[in-house]
Amino acid sequence: MKRRSTLKLAVGAALAAGLAFGTAALGGETIKIGAVAPKSGPLAGGSTVTHWPTIQLWVSEVNGRGGLNIDGTQKMIELIEYDDKTNPGEHIKAVQRLITQDKVDMLLPPYGTGFHIAAAPIYAKNGFPLVSVTAISDQVDSLTTKFPTMFFTLGTTSAFVGGVIEILNDMKAAGTIGNRVAMVNVADAFGIEMADAARPMLENAGYEVVYDKSYPLGTPDLSPVMKGAKASNPDAFLAWSYPPDTFGLTKAAITENLDVKVFYTAVATSFPAYGGAFGQAANGVIGAGGTNPDDPKIAAYRKAHMDVTGQPADYWASANTYVALQILEQAMEGVGTIDRPAITQYIKDNTFDTIMGEISFDKQNSAKFWSVGQWQDGVFRGVKGSNVDGAVDVQVKSGWK
Amino acid sequence: MNSTSWKEPSIAAIVAILAASVPLVFDAYWLSVSVTAMMYIALSTSWALFSGPTHYISLATGAFFGIGGYLVGTGMSDYNLSFWLMAAIAPIVATILAALIGLATLRLSGVYFVIFTLGLAEMIRNLVSWIQNNFLGSRGLYVLTDFTESHIYWMLLIIACCVYLLGWLVNRSRLGFALRIIGNDESVAKHVGINTAMSKVILFMTTGFFAALVGAVIAPRYTYIEPNQVFSPELSFLVVIMALLGGAGRLWGPLVGVIPFTLIWEFVSIQAPNSTTLFLGLVFLLIVYVLPHGFVGRIDQINKKLKERSH
Known part of the structure; x- marks a missing residue:
């Protein structure tokens, strides 16, 4: 029994080391961005309409432009996706994995209120900004106080x-x-x-x-x-x-x-x-x-969504999801380095030009929503x-x- | 005889001390895998306490686990009660419920019991929704604590050790002996004067107690409790599969089932995210065709053969 468990430890350590080296070799020209959301389970029906296609669109657009401007060079996005199976335990594991094994530079928001709140302590502890979309809560004040990197955008x-x-x-x-x-x-x-x-x-x-x-x-x-x-x-x-x-x-x-x-x-x-x-x-x-489909920016977004992902955007949170990604993108480029506390502070202090117009946060909460x-x-x-x-x-x- | 009966708990103590150092050695990711594994170790071992000797397959783990998580959520979120108070109340409620269910169903033989426990989690989830809808209202159940993954891991480890210790004591007691007889032949057990219903109910209550306690301790990890997620039928099945894979005949059987299972599960989730259900099915087949008594059964068999050969 004793030998068995030391063996396990050794295997675990070796595996962890291998993964860490394996990913370190890739660094340099790309910026690693992680995303965890349901691809199966009860919430997959919503996330595959609203969440994943918009992420796909954003990554393809940013990379189409030559990537994000970080540290004075253009860096392409390398997206790492995990399925949380609509299970909070799986979600937590996957987020930890992205941070410690894949060593991502930035995390995208989860999908669904419960998953935002389950993941918020990990984002906060590691200093990752959490620009939430599909999280609707009546406790925005206490949550933003407890989790200083969490932002709300979809209303109450x-x-x-x-x-x-x-x-x-x-x-x-x-x-x-x-x-x-x-x-x-x-x-x-x-x-x-x-x-x-x-x-x-x-x-x-x-x-x-x-x-x-x-x-x-x-x-x-x-x-x-x-x-x-x-x-x-x-x-x-x-x-x-x-x-x-x-x-x-x-x-x-x-x-x-x-x-x-x-x-x-x-x-x-x-x-x-x-x-x-x-x-x-x-x-x-x-x-x-x-949404306002007649707004030229929204119309352009909806068209690009259709062209790139082959499916139409929904008439609500799809646009908000894109807005959250734009905020992250502008904050990362605004700060110019992957200094996550500085990026979080940048989101708190600045106004962002998005497809839904100008967005700014008051106590980490945006009051612009349909x-x-x-x-x-x-x-x-x-x-x-x-x-x-x-x-x-x-x-x-x-x-x- | 005396030296062999103390060998197992001594090894267990060493393993527990090694396990306690996990949060100090592992990084955050491996710690989160370890928390999940420790949760299943506690659940599967307590499941095997009852189902191992009696051969009654209980799919009620999800129901009791859900009671633990839900009561902590509603107590802390709706009534501003402390985590510790709710973590103490939840297993007691689950134990009482287990007693009622046990008294009502354990007089029935095997298959009726399995079907009933399968429906139980769903029934309680609907009951909770109905109460919320008609009496309490819902404002989202937040379990906001300052616990880290390490704290949760250590709490689960303590629970797992308690389960193990209790199991060890039960095995050496008259109750354990009675349960083994029930498992082998229930009518014989009755004829020799064992109160079969009472013995089964007591162990079933123990399982309920520990599953609810684990659910209560996990609640701060989930932070936001939704009845649909804590009353999960999938959890009940996973617990059974892991316990059977390791072997429910020995107290440490579930342990040797849970560890490889969670590691492979993790590997499959990353490499082939859509294949976890397939993996689950393959493990089921493996248990039925190759490992009817789990890893433990195989190990015992090999030991026996080695002994025979040496004679």
């Missing part, structure tokens, strides 16, 4: 709910809808959190919640939920939903011919696949996120947001044809 839960309530208020004031709201949520972290935030906000704004039901994550048949909602005869239907049920609820609404002026589903409504799946019926559906968008003639456009330009008017949902 209450902003997402607030945007929806604003739309209802505008329509009620115009006399388009009454005050009957049907609301459903997926019984999982984000869905419960949104529903909890929405209830008092709806009540305070004078709405009558005529239907309030939840369904377990992974419910295959949502037509009973939709039948119940329809029977309550609502003016507006809100669903704090996840990707599979966003599709399921919409399908059920079409089948049941739910007659509402406002139809909202949350996560994944902004995916191009949503418009693809429902075509004309998607018209007028509102959902979480949004909160609600709407499908209008095959495009999901931002209708509500914070400090963003180009919001279009909300259209009244009229039928499913």
Whole structure:
């Protein structure tokens, strides 16, 4: 037993040494950048639409320009990717591996709130800036205090709910809808959190919640939920939903011919696949996120995304992901060396010129984001947001044809 | 007889001391691999305490592990309770639950029990979601502590040592003897007057206790707890596979299963990220066709042959 475990130690040490030498030989002309995010498991469906293609695009664009200007020379990006299998333990191991074995110069953000927060202590300890995108938290202040290298860019839960309530208020004031709201949520972290935030906000704004039901994550048949909602005869239907049920609820609404002026589903409504799946019926559906596809910079980004990766960018966090990469790129070139504490400080102190316009951080939090968008003639456009330009008017949902 | 029975714990003590020095020797990456390995060592060894002698395959590890992680998350995040308090409460809750489940199901024979435990993690996850949805609400469960990976590693090592020590004591006790008889033939055990249900329930509770404790200690590593991730059916299967690979017949069997398994798993994850499930399947086949009693079984067999030859 004793010999066995010393043997293990020896093998481990030899393996570690071999890897360290193996990678050191490559250094010099390239800059090593590491990325860990799901390529399999429950979150892979989202990360392969929003996260990975944008990273692929960014690396190909930067290398197409001749690389990043660091230490006075142009360095090509060498991207090292690992799959965390949507498992926090695997994620932590992979990040540690990138830092200690692959000795990366910079890390890209993870995908998903839980993974950002699991990885944040490691980024902070090693001084890597963590410009998060797909992390939405109600504890931004305490998290940024605890993790001084962490930045938030996508907004807060209450902003997402607030945007929806604003739309209802505008329509009620115009006399388009009454005050009957049907609301459903997926019984999982984000869905419960949104529903909890929405209830008092709806009540305070004078709405009558005529239907309030939840369904377990992974419910295959949502037509009973939709039948119940329809029977309550609502003016507006809100669903704090996840990707599979966003599709399921919409399908059920079409089948049941739910007659509402406002139809909202949350996560994944902004995916191009949503418009693809429902075509004309998607018209007028509102959902979480949004973008301004008419903005020339966003339009150019979306075109490049399609050209390089062969798939369309989503109408929400894809652009934000690209923005986070631009911030890292500009900070690295601005500092001019791979001095990570200086890069982090640079991100705190400077304003960045991105495809979403100028971005700066106040206490490591950016207040420029889209909160609600709407499908209008095959495009999901931002209708509500914070400090963003180009919001279009909300259209009244009229039928499913 | 006396000298051989003390040989194993002495070797174990030396191994434990060597293992304790891991965070001082390894870099951050190998330490994170070691934390994962130590987690599975504690889980698999405690699994084998129950399933080894009784041959009841329990897939409930994920359920108890999840209770540990979830209670620490909700206690610290929603009620501002300390980590230590929650880490003490969680295994007690899991033990009580294990007692209830054990009393209800362990009277049944083999396959019904396996199927029930498989569904258990899913049932508890849904129950937790239902409670959150209807009573508590959800604000995201943050487990913010100042623990480093080294601290977590040492805590897991202590748990693993406790499991081992307990297993060693049980093996030498009347209870251990009773369990071995149950494993060989349950009706014989009943006929000779062993309270089979009680013996099984006690060991099942022990497994539940330790799995929840491990879940509680791992929670600060994950930092953000989502019920979907801590109540993971995959974890239950991995624990079973690693324990069977090493051999559940000996107390140190799971240890020799976990270490090669995690190293190869790591290697496969890096070299061929999409092949980990395939690897899992191959290990299953290996166990069934080549190593029915794990590495331990093979080692014992070889020892026996060597002895026969020397006679």
